[in-house]
Amino acid sequence: MANKIRVATTSLAGCFGCHMSFLDLDERLLALAEVAEFDRSPITDIEHCGPCDIGLIEGGVCNSENVHVLREFRKNCKILVAVGACAINGGLPALRNPISLEDCLLEAYRDGIGVENAQIPSDPELPLLLDKVHPIHEVVKIDYFLPGCPPSADVFWAFLTALLEGRDPTLPYELVHYD
Amino acid sequence: MSKTINIDGQNIPFSEGQTIIEAATAAGVYIPHLCHKPGYTPHGSCKLCTVNVNGRNCSACTFPAAEGQTVINNSEELRHDRMRITQMLFVEGNHLCPSCEKSGNCQLQGVAYHLNMLDNHFPHFYPLREVDASHPDILIDHNRCIFCTLCVRASREKDGKSVFDISGRGIHKHLIINSPSGKLKDTNIDVNDCAAHVCPTGAILIKRTGYQVPIGQRIYDHHQISEVALNEEGGAGSLPAAALPPSLEVAGQGSLPAAALTPSLEGAGHGK
Numbered sequence: 001m002a003n004k005i006r007v008a009t010t011s012l013a014g015c016f017g018c019h020m021s022f023l024d025l026d027e028r029l030l031a032l033a034e035v036a037e038f039d040r041s042p043i044t045d046i047e048h049c050g051p052c053d054i055g056l057i058e059g060g061v062c063n064s065e066n067v068h069v070l071r072e073f074r075k076n077c078k079i080l081v082a083v084g085a086c087a088i089n090g091g092l093p094a095l096r097n098p099i100s101l102e103d104c105l106l107e108a109y110r111d112g113i114g115v116e117n118a119q120i121p122s123d124p125e126l127p128l129l130l131d132k133v134h135p136i137h138e139v140v141k142i143d144y145f146l147p148g149c150p151p152s153a154d155v156f157w158a159f160l161t162a163l164l165e166g167r168d169p170t171l172p173y174e175l176v177h178y179d
Numbered sequence: 180m181s182k183t184i185n186i187d188g189q190n191i192p193f194s195e196g197q198t199i200i201e202a203a204t205a206a207g208v209y210i211p212h213l214c215h216k217p218g219y220t221p222h223g224s225c226k227l228c229t230v231n232v233n234g235r236n237c238s239a240c241t242f243p244a245a246e247g248q249t250v251i252n253n254s255e256e257l258r259h260d261r262m263r264i265t266q267m268l269f270v271e272g273n274h275l276c277p278s279c280e281k282s283g284n285c286q287l288q289g290v291a292y293h294l295n296m297l298d299n300h301f302p303h304f305y306p307l308r309e310v311d312a313s314h315p316d317i318l319i320d321h322n323r324c325i326f327c328t329l330c331v332r333a334s335r336e337k338d339g340k341s342v343f344d345i346s347g348r349g350i351h352k353h354l355i356i357n358s359p360s361g362k363l364k365d366t367n368i369d370v371n372d373c374a375a376h377v378c379p380t381g382a383i384l385i386k387r388t389g390y391q392v393p394i395g396q397r398i399y400d401h402h403q404i405s406e407v408a409l410n411e412e413g414g415a416g417s418l419p420a421a422a423l424p425p426s427l428e429v430a431g432q433g434s435l436p437a438a439a440l441t442p443s444l445e446g447a448g449h450g451k
Contacts, residue, residue, distance in 0.1 A: 089274075089303065090275070091275060092275070092277060094305065098305070170295070171295070
């Protein structure tokens, strides 16, 4: 079918739990595949996002690569959606925000229990960490938000079907959860 | 003939001395609120109960009902104002619901759900706040405090103690604990005190009671705070008691052992 809706997805500072929840659409994925196709996504292994209709962003931004990817999505996606608690408020990764980055690295790679051959990773290939984890609306304009940890498959379904049918994608009370 | 005010086109009776929110609640009209609780001295700080009275915005929890008032409560403009206020409360603290025991029973969250708040809108402060786990039975997580002063008022007015207060101004405002060390363990607070159960958020939690009700089966997972509040606060709510989770039904039986109390009970059994 020509002119399918193009959807890109990514997980920044997230756990892929939102992507797993998206896959909980189960047989509804087949109906979705009738009208939509994936661009850059962990599902396709396409490395860079091309022009898309919808971008789904899981996770907040915790390093420089997250910022680059997020900007690439914003540049290419007509509609950009923050998916899940981490994208919306930093979520679990933001629990490191009250702790200095140096202390985080020392605890994880030098002083923590069970650390062997202690060294702070410094390969130039590794993206640099930000001093704090930030929600994505602090970096780029976000068009819609799907709260939840993760948002249930029903949230994805309600949102995407509304959008595809040209309706305002509002979420009823039962679908709004922060946990 | 009883005096009335008009809220959203509905004539609502009031008695002299009642605030707008008291008259509304008694008539089964919900006005969103966090720092207001029946039986407590009004504080008027959270501003969620902002209503429009004869063209001017004011706090329904402190504003006296008076003949001739035309009140707008349920408008899209006020919903939006209240949502922005709630978003400010979220970004000024560290409200990370997935890692909070109060999630699902939290009034801050319940109000946010009610207002259909889907994001936090503002940049996050991520303020540095402490946890006080010194007391054997009660945990204080300052990250979740919204300075509603309900614990301050509960301790003074209900418990006859003075365990809590608010200190500092603006962004430096914080909850303080009245002991030489500043730690809760060195106060005379008791786990059965109203102050230990009145917190609308997860800032004051009772130890060893966590997750007795699983996430997903909690109050605001299935009931709007509008129904719950009217039911608990003595209004003519439309929700039959049987429809509420068991944790709500025991409200009002003041002699419950502490172990039977869940955070969802708040001070319901104590404060009325």
